[in-house]
Amino acid sequence: MKTYTWLPHIIDIPQEAKRNRTSLYTIALEGWRRGLTLKFHNIKTNPNASKFVYSLSSKERVHFFQESCGDMVTEEAREICDNKQLTQEYLQKAEIPTPLSVSFIKNENVKTILNSISDMVYPLVVKPIDGSGGKGVKTNINSELELIEAINQVRSKVSEKIIIQEQVHGDEVRIYVLGNEVIAAVKRVPANVVGDGVKTINELIKEKNDLRKKTPHLYYRAIVIDKAMHNKLKDYGLTVDSVLPEGKRIYLNTISNVSAGGEPIDFTDQITEKQKRIAIRANQAIPGLAHSGIDMIVNDTDGTGIILELNTRPGIGSHLYPIEGKAVDVPRKIIDYYFPETITVREKKFKGNYYFDFQTVLNSLNNGYLEEIEISPCPEKEYSAKLIKLIGEIDIINIYSALKKIILREGINGYIEREKSINILLAHYNEKVIEGIIDYINERQHNFFIKEIQITEYRGPLQLGFKIKDDYQHLGIVELEHKFKENEKFLKGNTQEIKRIEKKLMRIKTSTSWKITKIIRKIK
Template sequence: MPAWKSITNPSQAMLIQEVRVMRGPNMWSDSHSHVLAVKMHPSVPSISTGQLQAISDYLAPLAITESDGTERETLLLRLTVRLAAALQGSEMFHGLRAPTSDLTFGVVGYEVEQAGTVAVELASSILASLLEGGQPPTFAEAAAVVLAARRRYGEGPSTTMIIDAARSKNIPVTPGPGGYTILGYGKHQKKISAAMSHNTSCIAVNIAGNKEHTKKFLESAALPVPKGVVVAEELDLEAAAERLGFPLVAKPFNGNQGRNVTCGIYSLDALRDAFRHAKELSRSVIVEKEISGSDYRILVIGGKFAAASLRSPAMVIGDGIRTVAELVEQENNNPMRGQGHENALTKIRLDQSSETLLASQGLNTGSIPVMGRQVCLKSTANLSTGGTAEDVTDLIHPLNIRAAEKAARVIGLDICGIDIVSGDIALPLRENGAAIIEVNAAPGLRMHKFPSKGASREVGAPIVELMFPQGDQGRIPIVAITGTNGKTTTTRLMAHVASSAGKTVGFSSTDGIYIGSEKIQSGDCSGPQSARTILHDTTVDFAVLECARGGIIRSGLGFDQCDIAIVTNVAADHLGLKDIHTVADLAVVKSVVPRSVHKDGWAILNASDDHAFAMREALRCRVALFCTDHENPRLQEHLNAGGTAVYMDAKQDIYVCHEGAALFMLNAAEAPITRRGLAGFMIENLLPVALAAHLSGFRQSTIADALKGFVPSAEHTPGRINEFEINGVNVIVDYAHNPHGLLALAGYLKNIPGFKTGIITGTGDRREEDIAAFGRIAASMYDRIIIRFDRDLRGRSQEQILDILASGIREKDPGRQFEVIPDTQTAIHHAVATAEKGSVVVICADNATYTVGLTKIVAAQFQSEAQ
């Protein structure tokens, strides 16, 4: 059970019907990618005056008032997202968004997805409880639950600093598998884990993790280190003490973060206790001569000194009133202190080592130190044990900088934290008996960014600069393609051209994910997760991503920005699903893709499509047009203004106009995908590809040769006019599954002579008017109609689908007859068996790959019968 459930009443009706988690550019906000879109339950009742008063009383201390929403219909939604923002502990983006006329969602930002989701659920639960007169958790209790989720799932401070620095350079950041963070895309990506980078040497990490080996490497380079020995058995401690002399330090052989380290050992008994404490973490224990002085941390990045801090162990100062335990509690209430690494400082935890150290000072946790007395609570100065840090970057002696840089080189770490004990870091190490006591891989960065005293140092930036030098943003070209029809063919064409230009292309579409020539995943892969799969592939240097409506609605885009966006068209499809009821609504969803183009990139829009063309008004990038009609007024106006476009003239010659020049590409009939120039909708798919390829810097000859060499087939372009000759009949399988697509197919079939049989069906989750329109169009383009049914009827019965299709057919032709053969394979076989030689049978299929497979089975059956 989630933690937040434990402090709410499970019987309370939640106010929320749905929460959509956006992880990229989305339809809710142009400036925020990480948002939650909240839909209220339609049965939420109106609010009475008494209920409103109860809500107001709860929210008043948070400065959330009824004025946050004057309309009672949206008041609860406004208050839900406002409260969810407050529960996350910062002034998070929030508000209401209505991208379409009848669609209103609450939108709230998040920094940690799981914490944001918990915040929304808790906000809803609190308001529901108040409406029912219940006792919801206090704001502090709810905020603590959200904070726990943030701690559990959020990034640590070092990772966050590097991520922030990367984003400031416009380097894309995405979570990777196993908790790693990926900076950049494709072949240019780098991985980080806290302050350990893509380039960190495994051998160097092993050396740094072995304190004895570290010391030997430093000694070999004539760098000062404390004298010490490795002790595995307690019996050897006395000899070690005699050899080294007190005071001593004992620490685990391979420990970190100062855990189980004991300093200031002045007796054999204390040494034995320290040995046992260190043995809890390590089989062997390092016993060293204690170096007198202060504890300094030197940060070296890429072999260059970056920052220095003076670290002090956790301590409290007596006031003559409070006990040590009470003073620790008071200090832990400092807002700068948090659990673990969540804040600038870590809360102090009193443990056995603290008790021992207190005893050496003549105190215990119940003692009341006199006013002004400093009480040391830890023997090490690590921030992870409650220590503090003061920035001394400007004080360190140049010779000490050279020594630190040398130590980093000797160990071989690209990001290195060097611990030095010195009486004064402003003096050379050898002048005051100082020594390097430790070298750390993946050093903590927060002490430098958030010192208790002194200047803040932006140490994340040089780490990013080390991985991405000289303005490198770690990006690869991304062409994103959306629209209602033609997306997959356009995607495949674009990928083919880029591959012909020598690129290692990753592309995703409705039939799979491809890396180079290999299909690595089958199925509908047109969503954001498929895009991320491609962008995380280390071989890809050019991405072509099909972006369908479903993924955009569900969680936004799978990338932060693209270089080129193509919008093929916007027509009725999937209407009535996920709150998208009109073509205008659908256009809002599709517009997310061109709005994700960076300001110097290109949106290539269909000039002949009203909704696609209208998208240009909301874009920050450069706009180009494509059109098969050279005389199109929109195209002509754009060209006359010096705009970039691609078009086809009356001779079917294709030209790209860019920067005042018209470049001939090829004749449309030369591209096999256009079926000798007869398939107008295929030409519409080809045109934006020719322009996108040109804008990508590919040569005209490369583009033309690639388009001429793209041969459509059932394997290469499944469901895109796949033709089979079966028993003397021309059988065509096409993906036309909505009225717009069927009209486009009709335009091609007009150019094909012969009797035409159409095998059609209706998709159950489409609107009734769309299924009926499919029937009307089918009646106008086929001489004979056979109705079949999909395996998945998507919410409607066969009888319902049949009735709607029949109504559309008879609306067009009242006397029209049709056959009903429910099974698809049987329908194909029957159509071919009863068709005249030389005629055409067309199978319209939503699942084109499956239907192509059935068609091949039928072909084999006829071939077997002929033998």
């Protein structure tokens, strides 16, 4: 059941923008649609490394961005926020409420650590000092034995320091602060499923992952069944094969980050004035921090909040594509902030739901072919578009080859794909050009083995350029590499699941009850 409202002008984004690039793409898209000059740059930071940035420029100014972080955020602010302990020190100096925490070097003696935190109250949290996305975080630690195990696990994955922190109870909320204003907030809940009395937990997870595939921001962030989840289910006395009673909800993880299967729920209208003031003061406590994503534990009883950390490159996808509630147009607010001169012209420029080709940008820059790419300006003319469905035994390459010259010559935008039929989207500002291609296809129905042609008006999103789309051809090189790794992970997960089932089957076959019923099975 749909319980969310997304923004119609970014109801979907190109496939290649859905993996950790939602913030980058939507901010760049907003500026490009307003008529700003958009460029992508691959800047060498040293002989073996480079960083991917983009710039937007008007007649008055130019600004550079990396992901969601613009150049109004200073280098000093980024360094402070990248170090969790240093962030805590600045917040405490400004008398911002934060959880009690202590940092240690990676290889600190465990006994020394335990002596240093003797005044802390369980449950505790252990995390890397420079981690992000919830990676390496161990929560809900309730004993010394659990703490020692968590310390050993976390420090085996970090390069410098770890932090031990008192765990604060309440809802975790990501608040986006821009200047001196709170513009958006989302509550993040850990991965969870709700029983229906019929499906197993495994089947419910598959259903949840199907829903996440329909959400741009969560497309590549599936709920993964791993050892930690099996242990969590064990705490409930359950396995992935258990059937939950109807309406019963269980949480599959203790971490609420969307990358770990968490779900974003819009919280903008629920955040209290007191919590807003705390968030704004926290943002102001860091020198040079023009805007940030602030993680806060909120308390419903008194409307206060405790700051966990500040992020200079926060993902804004949760604000744009919440699972529940309304979306907040954060890219629009950011471009208003950086380019106030474009606010009045915005509506004039938004004549169509146009998207720029991001795959070509990624392929060219990541392969080192180019160091800079400027995107062609956003069209100011309205495009006519028609979706043509061709039914029959049609060769997609054959028909594309026949249309290719016309498409290139006329500058047609759209795509051709095979589903149950061959679907061809044609878009051009001159409707007669589209009609000419339709006439061309009609005249050659027999040659292409077309049994039926269906033509409808198309008013959805339009990505400029023309592509052949299938499961892999619309993916760029970077996306194909990710797809390969995903398939490897999927196969590994399946192998582990098969081994688990084999063990279960072996236990049954070696059980007394199986041996006793052997004669009955033979009779049957």
